[in-house]
Amino acid sequence: MVQRRYHHGNLRAALLDQAQRTVRERGVAELSLRELAREVGVSHAAPRRHFPDRQALLDALAEAGFERLGTELRAAVASAGEGFEARLQATAAAYIRFAIGDAELLELMFAGKHRESAGTLVEAADRAFTVLFELIAQGQAEGALEPGDPERVGLVLFATVKGIAALVTGSMVAADQLDWLVPDAIAHFLRGSRMAAVQQN
Amino acid sequence: MVQRRYHHGNLRAALLDQAQRTVRERGVAELSLRELAREVGVSHAAPRRHFPDRQALLDALAEAGFERLGTELRAAVASAGEGFEARLQATAAAYIRFAIGDAELLELMFAGKHRESAGTLVEAADRAFTVLFELIAQGQAEGALEPGDPERVGLVLFATVKGIAALVTGSMVAADQLDWLVPDAIAHFLRGSRMAAVQQN
């Protein structure tokens, strides 16, 4: 046991790590700073050095969440070949995997974005979403999507994917239906886009 | 002041009413049974007669939410003329209005659905969504939507609307963009459906 002087500088990381697990397994409502401190082996006041209050911990959790989400989205794009639709399918699946595996964390991430202290959190979110805009741009270049601001063109598509994830976490849809629902939804969306492209020519 | 014997049978209603306001104005996390009791003028143990614990209050809140959502969706359909697309637009707008005006309540409603005690809550949800399935069926009858199980055909459409609301409450989209975003998304979806209908013939 390396109990003595365990925390030389990783208390913050240990707290975040345990907090992330608790949020995933028992939800944000069950997350208690005192219990966290107990689990990690410090006094209940120690976390205060790293997180002034509970909200600061939640913000840090959200920020770490965006970092991880970005990483997973980039990995999905990278492992899906060159074509737009394949990449889009892989990215949507990765997003939904995250949204379902860490549903409450994702809520935290988006809830945090519209609060005052959001500065660094918004930046983390932007980094995570960059890969999506690049993907949209590729779709436009291939003629699969309407031209225009990628952020605007991708919005409805993103909303659809996000909504599907919400239906699963809200148990309106069983998780095993995702296999056809997501490809279906994306194919449906792209059909609508091709129609629009035709009409614009 | 009719302070004496104020609560003859409306304590439950008074608690729910005040709770709904608090959730809307300050969020679920800020909702305290003791504060609620104080605001409504009873001792902190009185609510227990009506709601055994905090979760029971949240469930009741969710159930009342579904009742109200159903009412508003039906009103939207009724006030939108006879055509499918007009009714769909009106219904989507009503849903989004609810989702934005009572974002945390809506979370509560969907979160409650996948818990054990959900019995009566699921029924309330089903009643609220009935109007949506009827609307989908009308769309199919008019040839605007693919044939098939309305619950399945409407799923992606519902996900899109729900996702758009989530983008607004997550402040990824400004509320004033809804005016074009929602009609756009629906029109886009219907384009994709018409393509599919053509291909099936």
Added chain:
DNA sequence: ACCTGAACACCGTTCAAGT
């Protein structure tokens, strides 16, 4: 039937004090 008041275990937050 419905409500009160005291009690218990827990929490977030603060702060003087230790090393």
Added chain:
DNA sequence: ACCTGAACACCGTTCAAGT
């Protein structure tokens, strides 16, 4: 620089007791 221990106000939940 980082952590501890005591203290304060608050909370959810329980329960005997009142009317």
